[in-house]
Amino acid sequence: xxxxxxxxxxxxxxxxxxxxxxxxxxxxxxxxxxxxxxxxxxxxxxxxxxxxxxxxxxxxxxxxxxxxxxxxxxxxxxxxxxxxxxxxxxxxxxxxxxxxxxxxxxxxxxxxxxxxxxxxxxxxxxxxxxxxxxxxxxxxxxxxxxxxxxxxxxxxxxxxxxxxxxxxxx
Amino acid sequence: xxxxxxxxxxxxxxxxxxxxxxxxxxxxxxxxxxxxxxxxxxxxxxxxxxxxxxxxxxxxxxxxxxxxxxxxxxxxxxxxxxxxxxxxxxxxxxxxxxxxxxxxxxxxxxxxxxxxxxxxxxxxxxxxxxxxxxxxxxxxxxxxxxxxxxxxxxxxxxxxxxxxxxxxxxxxxxxxxxxxxxxxxxxxxxxxxxxxxxxxxxxxxxxxxxxxxxxxxxxxxxxxxxxxxxxxxxxxxxxxxxxxxxxxxxxxxxxxxxxxxxxxxxxxxxxxxxxxxxxxxxxxxxxxxxxxxxxxxxxxxxxxxxxxxxxxxxxxxxxxxxxxxxxxxxxxxxxxxxxxxxxxxxxxxxxxxxxxxxxxxxxxxxxxxxxxxxxxxxxxxxxxxxxxxxxxxxxxxxxxxxxxxxxxxxxxxxxxxxxxxxxxxxxxxxxxxxxxxxxxxxxxxxxxxxxxxxxxxxxxxxxxxxxxxxxxxxxxxxxxxxxxxxxxxxxxxxxxxxxxxxxxxxxxxxxxxxxxxxxxxxxxxxxxxxxxxxxxxxxxxxxxxxxxxxxxxxxxxxxxxxxxxxxxxxxxxxxxxxxxxxxxxxxxxxxxxxxxxxxxxxxxxxxxxxxxxxxxxxxxxxxxxxxxxxxxxxxxxxxxxxxxxxxxxxxxxxx
Numbered sequence: 001x002x003x004x005x006x007x008x009x010x011x012x013x014x015x016x017x018x019x020x021x022x023x024x025x026x027x028x029x030x031x032x033x034x035x036x037x038x039x040x041x042x043x044x045x046x047x048x049x050x051x052x053x054x055x056x057x058x059x060x061x062x063x064x065x066x067x068x069x070x071x072x073x074x075x076x077x078x079x080x081x082x083x084x085x086x087x088x089x090x091x092x093x094x095x096x097x098x099x100x101x102x103x104x105x106x107x108x109x110x111x112x113x114x115x116x117x118x119x120x121x122x123x124x125x126x127x128x129x130x131x132x133x134x135x136x137x138x139x140x141x142x143x144x145x146x147x148x149x150x151x152x153x154x155x156x157x158x159x160x161x162x163x164x165x166x167x168x169x170x
Numbered sequence: 171x172x173x174x175x176x177x178x179x180x181x182x183x184x185x186x187x188x189x190x191x192x193x194x195x196x197x198x199x200x201x202x203x204x205x206x207x208x209x210x211x212x213x214x215x216x217x218x219x220x221x222x223x224x225x226x227x228x229x230x231x232x233x234x235x236x237x238x239x240x241x242x243x244x245x246x247x248x249x250x251x252x253x254x255x256x257x258x259x260x261x262x263x264x265x266x267x268x269x270x271x272x273x274x275x276x277x278x279x280x281x282x283x284x285x286x287x288x289x290x291x292x293x294x295x296x297x298x299x300x301x302x303x304x305x306x307x308x309x310x311x312x313x314x315x316x317x318x319x320x321x322x323x324x325x326x327x328x329x330x331x332x333x334x335x336x337x338x339x340x341x342x343x344x345x346x347x348x349x350x351x352x353x354x355x356x357x358x359x360x361x362x363x364x365x366x367x368x369x370x371x372x373x374x375x376x377x378x379x380x381x382x383x384x385x386x387x388x389x390x391x392x393x394x395x396x397x398x399x400x401x402x403x404x405x406x407x408x409x410x411x412x413x414x415x416x417x418x419x420x421x422x423x424x425x426x427x428x429x430x431x432x433x434x435x436x437x438x439x440x441x442x443x444x445x446x447x448x449x450x451x452x453x454x455x456x457x458x459x460x461x462x463x464x465x466x467x468x469x470x471x472x473x474x475x476x477x478x479x480x481x482x483x484x485x486x487x488x489x490x491x492x493x494x495x496x497x498x499x500x501x502x503x504x505x506x507x508x509x510x511x512x513x514x515x516x517x518x519x520x521x522x523x524x525x526x527x528x529x530x531x532x533x534x535x536x537x538x539x540x541x542x543x544x545x546x547x548x549x550x551x552x553x554x555x556x557x558x559x560x561x562x563x564x565x566x567x568x569x570x571x572x573x574x575x576x577x578x579x580x581x582x583x584x585x586x587x588x589x590x591x592x593x594x595x596x597x598x599x600x601x602x603x604x605x606x607x608x609x610x611x612x613x614x615x616x617x618x619x620x621x622x623x624x625x626x627x628x629x630x631x632x633x634x635x636x637x638x639x640x641x642x643x644x645x646x647x648x649x650x651x652x653x654x655x656x657x658x659x660x661x662x663x664x665x666x667x668x669x670x671x672x673x674x675x676x677x678x679x680x681x682x683x684x685x686x687x688x689x690x691x692x693x694x695x696x697x698x699x700x701x702x703x704x705x706x707x708x709x710x711x712x713x714x715x716x717x718x719x720x721x722x723x724x725x726x727x728x729x730x731x732x733x734x735x736x737x738x739x740x741x742x743x744x745x746x747x748x749x750x751x752x753x754x755x756x757x758x759x760x761x762x763x764x765x766x767x768x769x770x771x772x773x774x775x776x777x778x779x780x781x782x783x784x785x786x787x788x789x790x791x792x793x794x795x796x797x798x799x800x801x802x803x804x805x806x807x808x809x810x811x812x813x814x815x816x817x818x819x820x821x822x823x824x825x
Contacts (some may be wrong), residue, residue: 028677030674030677030678043677044681046678047678049678050671051668097671115670117670117674117677117698118674118677118678118691118694118698
């Protein structure tokens with residue numbers, strides 16, 4: 001049955017790894033640039049991505065919050081992770097973007113220099129944090145993938161009480 | 171040395187004087203010395219022989235007389251009486267008298283048996299005892315002999331007693347009145363007695379001496395130069411002694427017992443013959459040769475001294491004489507030698523001229539002759555100098571003449587050459603002028619063509635200018651359009667970015683939709699890839715656009731430069747046109763000038779030919795002139811040589 005063999009070989013050649021097995025551990029992330037470093041955050045925490053509109057400055061709030069934006073009538077506060085992580089903030093891009101993070105309780109935007117797109121990462125490939133990652137940044141880190149991209153933990157960011165600003169904090 | 175000697179008159183003269191003086195002196199002195207020597211030697215020998223003879227006779231006479239004395243006494247009645255009376259003591263006065271007068275040391279009386287009967291001098295003792303009868307053995311011998319022969323005898327000298335001076339005994343028999351030997355009378359004569367005879371120094375001078383030697387070669391008398399006591403102890407064996415002991419007499423020179431050269435006269439005393447003894451003595455008289463011949467030595471010394479004095483006198487005389495003769499000759503010789511070397515300046519000393527003898531005349535004649543010669547040479551020298559200076563003036567003039575003639579000649583030949591060159595040059599000039607006029611025509615044609623070409627060039631360049639302007643405008647337009655393209659590209663880029671965001675949001679929405687949104691997620695992914703591709707494309711377009719923009723601006727610049735260059739070219743072309751116009755004008759003028767040059771050159775050439783001929787004839791004349799000057803110079807040279815020779819001859823002499 002030579003025809004059968006040929007077909008079999010073709011089938012083997014075209015066969016793909018088990019997607020389901022892969023998907024067990026795969027997470028979808030949105031990649032973005034912060035001060036020439038590639039960061040990623042899980043897609044499920046991102047509500048939407050949009051170019052940064054006009055920022056409204058709010059006096060008396062921490063430095064890492066440059067202001068608030070209006071997204072279709074909703075007021076969303078914006079956090080500058082570069083300032084929060086104390087990264088070099090010398091260059092401000094011409095047209096920055098905002099990633100709106102949300103969960104049922106909380107919603108805020110983070111500034112990104114550029115949006116790189118959606119990507120799947122295997123959690124098995126994630127390495128724990130490096131010793132070079134220090135300060136507040138380490139607290140929000142989920143891990144570092146093989147390509148050296150920094151994967152942020154969206155859950156922690158959203159749940160962090162420190163980032164919530166109310167009058168009690170002052 | 172010999173050379174020096176043979177060259178000096180003075181030395182020769184002195185030597186001859188010395189030879190003439192010395193030869194007779196040496197001959198005379200030598201002969202005198204020789205003859206005197208033999209005479210003096212003979213005289214000394216004779217004297218010594220005489221002394222020896224005298225001494226010999228004295229000794230012999232002494233012995234003889236004592237013998238006679240003995241015999242007389244032995245035969246005297248007085249003795250006989252006393253013998254017969256046996257009164258020996260009575261003999262003493264007589265004996266003492268004898269001893270005193272004749273110098274006997276002792277007188278013994280022996281019996282006919284040989285016994286000692288009496289001795290006159292009792293002091294002869296042996297030790298401190300009186301002499302016993304047979305103490306002196308010699309006496310026994312004597313008495314024995316007397317008894318046998320009954321003849322008187324003399325014994326040789328003998329040491330008869332130890333401690334006593336040696337002596338000789340004389341003995342004679344004493345006969346009784348009835349005949350027959352009664353007693354023997356013995357005289358003892360000390361050696362000193364005979365010694366006084368030999369030691370007598372009459373006629374002996376300082377070193378003369380006489381001594382006696384017995385047949386046993388022992389001395390029988392003391393010697394002058396030896397200590398006393400050599401008697402019978404020292405043996406002498408000189409040839410003279412040997413001769414004398416052989417009964418020969420004579421005289422000879424020898425070395426004696428003192429090892430001194432002596433003249434020795436020897437003789438035999440002849441006692442055996444004359445006194446009938448059984449012994450004999452030699453008598454020797456000696457005198458040191460030096461003393462014996464002292465007169466000779468003195469004579470020699472005197473001759474030598476006289477000779478020396480004479481020698482000095484002769485040398486002095488010779489020196490003076492030779493000085494008188496040799497000095498002037500030397501001085502003359504030196505002057506003549508100097509004359510030989512050319513020096514006439516030495517004058518003859520005045521004192522030599524003053525002499526009145528032949529030398530004086532010679533000196534005077536020499537001086538006046540030299541003087542005249544000097545004057546002549548001086549005049550000759552002056553004349554030659556004058557001649558020489560005149561000749562040198564003439565020579566200078568001649569050489570000036572010669573050099574000017576040569577200069578003229580060379581100038582003429584230069585002029586001739588120059589004329590020839592001028593001729594050639596003018597011919598060349600004619601040719602060149604013709605060539606120039608031809609060239610001028612050609613040039614006129616070429617310049618017209620050049621003018622046409624310049625005009626064409628101008629037209630071409632103007633067209634290029636127009637094209638350049640069009641290119642510039644197009645380029646500017648291109649630049650503007652590329653800017654619009656850039657705007658479009660930016661817009662596309664924005665769209666691509668927004669598409670990208672859109673795709674992300676779509677993905678988010680798809681995720682939210684869960685399983686239902688999966689298809690939508692794929693769509694979102696495709697949207698994203700489209701956005702990426704469009705972005706990539708815009709980037710490429712932008713790069714190309716950049717290149718275009720760069721090229722455009724380079725083109726704009728190049729166009730500008732081209733425009734400028736074209737403008738310059740137009741200007742240059744215009745200048746070229748002008749230049750060609752001027753060139754044409756000039757060429758025409760040159761052509762005219764060339765024609766004129768040709769005409770004038772022809773005239774010039776005929777003039778040059780005439781000049782050339784004239785120069786030729788001048789040259790000939792100058793050549794003749796030069797030859798004449800050369801002959802003149804040769805003649806002057808000969809004259810100069812002559813004058814030079816003359817001056818050289820005169821200059822050899824110092825006057």
